Amino acid sequence: MKACVLGAGSWGTALANVLATNGHDVVIWGRDEAVVNAINKDHLNPRYLPGGALSPLLHATTDFAGAIRDAELVLFSVPSQALPVLVSDASALISQTAVIVHAVKGFTRPNNVRISEHINLVMPNVEKRLAVLSGPSHAEEVVRGMPTTVVIASASQSTAETVQDAFMNAQFRVYTQADVVGVELGGTLKNIIALGVGLTDGLGLGDNTKAALMTRGLAEITRLGVSLGASPLTFSGLAGIGDLIVTCTSNHSRNFRTGRLLATGLALNEALEQIGMAVEGVSTTFAAAELAQTHQVDMPITTALKCVLKGDVTPGAAVRELMQRERSHEMEDVGQRPLTHHWRFS
Structure with missing residues (x-):
């Protein structure tokens, strides 16, 4: 070929x-x-x-x-x-x-x-x-x-x-x-969460915080994905949780490293200059926040990160605000959509 x-x-x-x-x-x-x-x-x-x-x-x-x-x-x-x-x-x-x-x-x-x-x-x-x-x-x-x-x-x-x-x-x-929509969104939205995990790593908040952020991050990725037509099952696979894990836990990840730099007090432009290559999670955070608002999807982690990237709040303050949100139930209604993503033609 x-x-x-x-x-x-x-x-x-x-x-x-x-x-x-x-x-x-x-x-x-x-x-x-x-x-x-x-x-x-x-x-x-x-x-x-x-x-x-x-x-x-x-x-x-x-x-x-x-x-x-x-x-x-x-x-x-x-x-x-x-x-x-x-x-x-x-x-x-x-x-x-x-x-x-x-x-x-x-x-x-x-x-x-x-x-x-x-x-x-x-x-x-x-x-x-x-x-x-x-x-x-x-x-x-x-x-x-x-x-x-x-x-x-x-x-x-x-x-x-x-x-x-x-x-x-x-x-x-x-x-x-x-499931083109789900695979595409899983690979895109995980960069937001990797930025957040990098921030928590830079703040020295430990493994408990990282695990919580990745798990709750996957929940809001799935919520937005399903609202845009994806199957919830896709986010439990390689393009969902698989890509999320590798991007949130590796120094190869530009998004993770950018978040860690921001936690040191660098401005966004300074962090991006140090990375020296495209960091997709930055623009994706703003895009996802706008899509969440349009489709009325709750994405608190994405919203908090958007405020950090804009310089409206410090990383530490964003973590405190997320932890002090109103109490809620863990299991969202994101898995009720039937599996309809199958091939109809070849």
Whole structure:
């Protein structure tokens, strides 16, 4: 299969390397000539994946149209804020039969549209050829061949299985799913909670606090997800609790590290400057808070984090406010929706 990966950051590079390792004809497109040259000449991406050896079969280019030309699989792996322009530029170049995959974890702003929704709006009639890749997977570990499991979600079983076959190998196990909304939202919303767990880590609040934040965070992720059409069961799987765990407990997580920096008293712009790469949880927090208000979904952790990011309250004050909320019952009515996400066509 001829595959094109748009985005030479850490995740795009790691996924392109999986495809190349599997024997596909892969070209990865990036804007930075230094990154492209390092991939081609040294089989490394020191800017985004220092120390990760890449397949010598992986080719990189700055030629956007040339990368997409004749590709049978096109993967978008860029920060969410860069996606709209990229999709617009690519729409006329992508073959009418190509499978399209995205591995972007965020919303398009300011309308808070899911990534697959945006792609469908710009490129009509691609729903059956479109898939979402998500799950607990740090690029730094994928590129080193550490055992990893992810999920491919698509409205088409055939498309999901085509992408599954393209990526799956002994180190990279791929499951399929029909719940595109749930898989997409699980991978997106967990970044909010990772910011919060990073804050508590930076404040030295201990494991009890982290466990509580992750568990209650999953509850509000599920509430919003179900209100937007997802199956509650998806959030108990790899794209839900699996991705939440890995993002909230690892130093590879930019969102976790950003939260920890904010707890030291740094302003948001200072923390982001230290991270030096996209931190999707920041814009996602604002998007989710707006969606929660629109759909009348209770998301206290997200709301508190939004106030911290805006500088309206300190991290410590936000924790105190969350702990002193009015008493409530633990089991929300989020699991009553029947499982309706199954494939109707292939």
